[in-house]
Amino acid sequence: MERIDLSTWARRPHYEFFRGFDRPFFDVAARVDVSPVVELTRRSELRLFATILHSVCVAANATDALRLRLVEDGVVRVDQVTPSFTVMSDRGTFNYATAPFTDDLARFSSELGKHADRSRNLPELFLGDDDRLDLVYVTSMPWLDFQSISHAFPGQPLDSAPRIAWGKIVEPEPGRHEATFQLTVHHALADGRDVAIFFEHLNARIQALADHPGS
Template identity: 25%
Template sequence: MSLNTTTTPIDLTTWSRREYFYYFTKMMPTGFTVNVDLDITATQDWLRKHDYKFNPTYLYLVSKVMARFPEFRIGRENDQLVRYEVLHPSYTIFHEDDHTISNLWTAYDPDFATFYQNYLDDISTYGNQHTPAPKQSQSANLYMIGSLPWTNFTSYVPLPFTPLQTFFPIIQAGKFTEHADNWTMPLSVTIHHAVADGYHVSQLLAMIQTAFHDPTEWLGA
């Protein structure tokens, strides 16, 4: 399968965020996390009707939304800041027998059916390999997205222990909670302040909620 790694160089002489990028990487390195409760009722109903799994749908919808926000697709190639056309989800799977995890990734495709099949193929090929990263990749445009289906958290903050090579968000979902006829899921977005402010994260979260409210429009019937 073809992996989209298309980039556009960022011209620092004309980039509107140049001074903010310098400030938040050199003078005051800062990141932040925003946590919300996402209403997933409509998507849950759609998935039951069409017999699809939740996790690949979640990965697809977030990846599709991120393709519409240039702030969240910024990385480096040979010290050159670039903006990727798309990001591919890198996620963990849980092994029930020994309670370990493995990290997988699936190539994003704008067509939901194609992405869904890519995901199933990856699970079939690598899902039973009890190693940290059974599917290797040299691609630089993988972003971290996962879930803690056992915990309904109110805050989730990942702590990187190595220098950043990209400025992609880290996204984490939590346990579903039923409220009368509605279902919610906690969702956390962590981002480096060099590339995005609270406004940008708010807009991202609002569109993710829109996607989960209207699965027919975003996934197709």
């Protein structure tokens, strides 16, 4: 973890302006071609959710602003993000789980499944990792092709973790699969350009999966 030197940080005026807002987060949604993900998971044992989540984490780690977090006396940059994600239970409700990120997609998918299974049917919400600075909050809504989504916020002044969501995968034309992805970021730490950079990395990572061996 690295502390940002506010005295030389180009974003300091924006940080000081936005950090006190009642709702300092803003949201951007964009359509993403996920055809390579669908094709890869059809010809391999990789899980669809895990494969998308891995691409999301790769893109978040490659986007500097998405690794910045507010702390009591300033801003820090985490080394890499860890996904905190939702899992459906057998009761029709959801719980939270976290899983360590690794560049190896197959290993990440396997570990993700283990962590999801541990949280899936816990009687209480799993909130044990909420104090971690490296989290990105991730959810998917595979039942609905939404255009945008809003999130519940705890109202904590130092809450600055990005939120990432995606909706139902649709097939607008034969062989092409798309989904809406939404990124929610703290305006003291990120601007529209940073959001665009994230989506550029996300698109590049997903398209690169066309050449993935599938194991």
